[in-house]
Amino acid sequence: MSHKSFVWICLLPLAAVTAAFFLLPMARLLVTGAEGPRGLAEYLAILVEPRYRATLVNTVLLAAATTVATLIIATIAGLFLQRHRFPGRAVLVAILTFPLAFPGVVIGFMIILLAGRQGLIGDVSARLTGDKLVFAYSIYGLFLGYLYFSIPRVILTIMAAAQKLDPGLAEAARSLGAGPFAVLRDVILPGLAPALVASGAIAFATAMGAFGTAFTLATNIDVLPMLIYTEFTLAGNLATSAALSVGLGVMTWLILALARSFTGNSVAAAG
Amino acid sequence: MRDRIIFALQLLFTLIVAAFLAVPAALSIAAGVTVNYFRGIQSGVTLQWVAQVLDLYAGTIMASIAIALGTLLVTLVVGVPAAYALYVRGGRLARLVEEIITLPVAIPGLALALGLLLSYGGFGNFRRSWLFILAGHVIFTMPFMVRSVMAIFASIDVKSLDEGAASLGAAPWRRFVDVIVPNAAPGILAGSLMVVTLSLGEFNLTWMLHTPLTKTLPVGLADSYASMRLEVASAYTLIFFVMIIPLLVAMQWIGERGSAK
Amino acid sequence: MDRREGECEVTMMIRHGAALKVENCGKTFADGTCALARATLDIAQSETLVLLGPSGCGKTTLLRIVAGLEMPDAGGRVLFDGKDLTRQPIEKRNVGMVFQSYALFPNMTVAENIGYGLRIRGVSRLERAARVAELITLTNLGGLEHRRIDQLSGGQRQRVALARAVAIRPSVLLLDEPLTALDAALRERLRGELNGLLRTLGITAIYVTHDQAEAMELGDRIVVMRKGAIAQVGTPREIYFTPADRFVAEFVGAANIIEAPIESGDLILPGGRQPVGSTGSRARAVAMVRPETIRIVDADKASLTGIVDSIRFAGDRQRIIVRDAAAIPLALDVPHTIHVRAGERIGLSIAADSIRLLPAEG
Numbered sequence: 078m079s080h081k082s083f084v085w086i087c088l089l090p091l092a093a094v095t096a097a098f099f100l101l102p103m104a105r106l107l108v109t110g111a112e113g114p115r116g117l118a119e120y121l122a123i124l125v126e127p128r129y130r131a132t133l134v135n136t137v138l139l140a141a142a143t144t145v146a147t148l149i150i151a152t153i154a155g156l157f158l159q160r161h162r163f164p165g166r167a168v169l170v171a172i173l174t175f176p177l178a179f180p181g182v183v184i185g186f187m188i189i190l191l192a193g194r195q196g197l198i199g200d201v202s203a204r205l206t207g208d209k210l211v212f213a214y215s216i217y218g219l220f221l222g223y224l225y226f227s228i229p230r231v232i233l234t235i236m237a238a239a240q241k242l243d244p245g246l247a248e249a250a251r252s253l254g255a256g257p258f259a260v261l262r263d264v265i266l267p268g269l270a271p272a273l274v275a276s277g278a279i280a281f282a283t284a285m286g287a288f289g290t291a292f293t294l295a296t297n298i299d300v301l302p303m304l305i306y307t308e309f310t311l312a313g314n315l316a317t318s319a320a321l322s323v324g325l326g327v328m329t330w331l332i333l334a335l336a337r338s339f340t341g342n343s344v345a346a347a348g
Numbered sequence: 349m350r351d352r353i354i355f356a357l358q359l360l361f362t363l364i365v366a367a368f369l370a371v372p373a374a375l376s377i378a379a380g381v382t383v384n385y386f387r388g389i390q391s392g393v394t395l396q397w398v399a400q401v402l403d404l405y406a407g408t409i410m411a412s413i414a415i416a417l418g419t420l421l422v423t424l425v426v427g428v429p430a431a432y433a434l435y436v437r438g439g440r441l442a443r444l445v446e447e448i449i450t451l452p453v454a455i456p457g458l459a460l461a462l463g464l465l466l467s468y469g470g471f472g473n474f475r476r477s478w479l480f481i482l483a484g485h486v487i488f489t490m491p492f493m494v495r496s497v498m499a500i501f502a503s504i505d506v507k508s509l510d511e512g513a514a515s516l517g518a519a520p521w522r523r524f525v526d527v528i529v530p531n532a533a534p535g536i537l538a539g540s541l542m543v544v545t546l547s548l549g550e551f552n553l554t555w556m557l558h559t560p561l562t563k564t565l566p567v568g569l570a571d572s573y574a575s576m577r578l579e580v581a582s583a584y585t586l587i588f589f590v591m592i593i594p595l596l597v598a599m600q601w602i603g604e605r606g607s608a609k
Numbered sequence: 610m611d612r613r614e615g616e617c618e619v620t621m622m623i624r625h626g627a628a629l630k631v632e633n634c635g636k637t638f639a640d641g642t643c644a645l646a647r648a649t650l651d652i653a654q655s656e657t658l659v660l661l662g663p664s665g666c667g668k669t670t671l672l673r674i675v676a677g678l679e680m681p682d683a684g685g686r687v688l689f690d691g692k693d694l695t696r697q698p699i700e701k702r703n704v705g706m707v708f709q710s711y712a713l714f715p716n717m718t719v720a721e722n723i724g725y726g727l728r729i730r731g732v733s734r735l736e737r738a739a740r741v742a743e744l745i746t747l748t749n750l751g752g753l754e755h756r757r758i759d760q761l762s763g764g765q766r767q768r769v770a771l772a773r774a775v776a777i778r779p780s781v782l783l784l785d786e787p788l789t790a791l792d793a794a795l796r797e798r799l800r801g802e803l804n805g806l807l808r809t810l811g812i813t814a815i816y817v818t819h820d821q822a823e824a825m826e827l828g829d830r831i832v833v834m835r836k837g838a839i840a841q842v843g844t845p846r847e848i849y850f851t852p853a854d855r856f857v858a859e860f861v862g863a864a865n866i867i868e869a870p871i872e873s874g875d876l877i878l879p880g881g882r883q884p885v886g887s888t889g890s891r892a893r894a895v896a897m898v899r900p901e902t903i904r905i906v907d908a909d910k911a912s913l914t915g916i917v918d919s920i921r922f923a924g925d926r927q928r929i930i931v932r933d934a935a936a937i938p939l940a941l942d943v944p945h946t947i948h949v950r951a952g953e954r955i956g957l958s959i960a961a962d963s964i965r966l967l968p969a970e971g
């Protein structure tokens with residue numbers, strides 16, 4: 078057997094599995110999306126139909142808010158942890174990265190424990206003001222959940238990127254008279270830009286498509302994955318749900334591809 | 349002085365973030381062993397909820413472990429040779445294949461699940477079996493295995509190893525077994541941990557693909573969150589933590605060892 | 610208000626820079642490493658002081674203390690023109706620094722890099738452009754203004770780093786092995802350029818290097834350092850011809866270090882007697898002789914003889930190794946016009962004043 082044919086044989090199982098369980102289903106999804114009463118126009122419904130469009134806008138806003146908040150929080154904490162060595166730092170890093178493997182459902186439950194009917198925040202606020210603060214089941218709860226999901230990932234990325242920054246750059250800027258703020262603006266943040274773009278794109282794409290957290294928190298939050306789910310299971314609206322999920326998939330893929338073309342690195346969402 | 353204040357403020361901020369992540373997890377662990385969460389820990393500590401979960405949901409736990417191991421087996425058998433082939437062959441085709449198999453990570457699990465349902469929903473036996481969920485997990489985790497192994501190939505210059513073995517007269521498959529796989533072990537291990545961790549926690553796909561007879565741990569979790577008392581849901585989550593944390597620790601350990609080299 | 614005053618000061622210092630005083634500065638790092646023993650140094654206005662020593666001897670640490678990037682151990686002080694700046698962070702010290710890695714900002718062009726310090730100081734765009742253009746000319750970077758850093762060669766980067774540091778008219782220019790990252794030929798050329806530039810600017814400079822040739826050419830004075838301590842301070846000539854100890858003698862240039870007893874002003878060697886220019890006797894002395902100060906003479910008339918062991922071609926001269934003259938093989942540098950063969954017995958002549966007696970250690 079020649080080396081060349083051995084290489085092909087190595088690829089064959091992957092090709093078979095991918096074709097059967099990925100390419101074929103995706104093709105089927107595309108076709109189904111166009112098989113509804115509206116035909117191909119189904120694909121435009123996400124933009125044209127007011128209800129869908131409102132959901133789309135809602136989802137994009139939520140994802141954008143999540144991304145911005147995560148980037149700010151993770152940059153502050155990540156830079157801090159990368160720059161300073163102090164007792165307990167390792168524990169702090171462990172805590173901040175530990176939720177990395179939590180699936181969306183579990184994160185939903187974390188938010189319920191925090192801001193649900195028996196949650197900590199409600200408990201504390203009831204004691205302080207007599208008013209029980211419960212927001213786990215609203216879009217704010219979902220926002221908190223997506224933060225919970227994204228922060229560990231982004232912190233890790235930023236810490237890794239900050240470690241690779243040449244400390245001489247900041248020192249050089251300081252020697253030229255730059256104070257802490259100017260160093261951050263002119264050296265650190267530009268140096269972190271690829272990492273910020275990459276992890277921001279992942280946070281955004283994940284927040285767009287995440288289903289588990291929304292599902293756990295409530296079925297009546299108006300976001301795209303929940304819409305697809307209800308169209309499919311409750312309304313039995315195959316074409317719409319297929320078209321919507323194609324639209325969602327194209328959007329998340331585009332965001333990641335754009336980020337990748339900007340950073341030259343591979344970017345992949347998770348969860 | 350100014351530096352001290354900045355340090356303190358940043359530390360405080362980081363502590364708040366850590367608390368945001370750690371406090372709910374701690375609450376859930378506490379709730380899982382508390383007699384009555386509403387009355388607090390003074391109501392007593394108990395394992396009754398854990399026992400109840402094991403009673404009710406043992407099946408989902410076993411199913412998840414079985415599916416995770418099955419997924420691991422398939423990704424190993426399919427993914428490792430493929431990673432080798434993609435790395436050795438290189439070029440446009442390899443990049444295209446890599447791009448395609450990475451897509452399932454970029455597009456939401458919901459879409460993939462819908463596609464699978466639309467394609468195979470009619471095959472009743474397959475649809476009702478564990479294999480259906482397994483197929484979804486394999487597609488979702490495959491890129492992690494392939495990329496992890498390809499990364500190690502890139503770092504150990506596997507091409508010259510392969511050529512060295514070839515110069516000694518070994519046939520391609522012998523070289524693969526004797527030289528390639530042993531040298532890729534760290535990447536295979538890292539990829540395996542990732543695959544098992546992801547499969548154990550996978551919900552987006554699995555929720556759509558499962559049937560009442562094929563429930564996994566996360567599906568059971570969602571179920572308990574919706575219908576069980578808080579203590580039971582917490583105990584169930586606790587069990588999930590116990591399963592997932594060793595994997596996380598192992599992954600971090602490997603990562604540190606890798607970066608220390 | 611503050612800034613105005615600062616600028617006046619800067620303009621005044623264009624040609625001179627500040628006089629520096631490093632007083633009692635030592636550095637022990639948090640992990641217990643004592644990188645620098647307490648040292649005191651004076652650096653005159655517009656002087657170039659070279660810190661020379663092997664890797665790890667504390668040169669960078671001393672430079673960073675002057676820069677304000679490290680805090681000296683308690684009690685140490687750094688004074689610029691008599692003003693105590695020990696507690697001032699680097700951004701308040703007005704120092705121009707050239708890093709070994711150059712640390713050029715990859716997100717800025719050449720011109721933006723050079724103008725960065727001026728931008729921070731709030732210098733107007735017009736003035737900035739003029740100053741940048743001036744420096745571009747001075748450092749031979751014409752035509753590269755809008756290049757990105759990763760489009761530059763090593764030598765060009767080095768010049769951008771220098772131009773950037775000089776642009777702010779610093780009180781002192783600090784250079785940490787600025788040529789080490791370059792290949793040998795380029796290093797030699799840039800060394801000459803750098804020398805010219807430092808003279809033109811007439812600025813106070815501290816230059817760190819482990820390369821003695823660089824130190825000799827660039828330094829008004831050289832500080833030789835060893836294991837965190839200062840071994841000797843002096844002009845290049847002083848360092849070369851009258852090294853304070855064996856370490857300095859061996860580190861700066863090539864040296865024959867001979868251990869032998871002295872009897873009434875003569876070193877007693879296996880190959881004969883060699884006057885050292887002082888009277889008296891000693892049971893054990895350490896003497897240094899530079900290879901180029903030993904001349905070959907007729908063996909019959911010489912008081913010191915040896916046998917040619919090997920001859921090494923070294924381009925501009927030849928190095929001859931002679932055995933049996935002293936307890937160690939002696940190295941001689943002689944012109945190509947002299948012909949000897951291996952195994953030949955030759956006479957050696959060394960002027961008494963080119964022998965330097967070193968303190969015996971241990």
Ligand SMILES: Nc1ncnc2c1ncn2[C@@H]1O[C@H](COP(=O)(O)OP(=O)(O)O)[C@@H](O)[C@H]1O
Nearest residue numbers: 638640642644663664665666667668669670671
């Ligand atoms: N931040 C630091 N922490 C601990 N030790 C250090 C640090 N910086 C330098 N050192 C140690 O101090 C010594 C002197 O270092 P350095 O001044 O960089 O030497 P040089 O520049 O002469 O090569 C070395 O042994 C080095 O390992």
Ligand SMILES: [Mg+2]
Nearest residue numbers: 665668669670
């Ligand atoms: Mg150094």
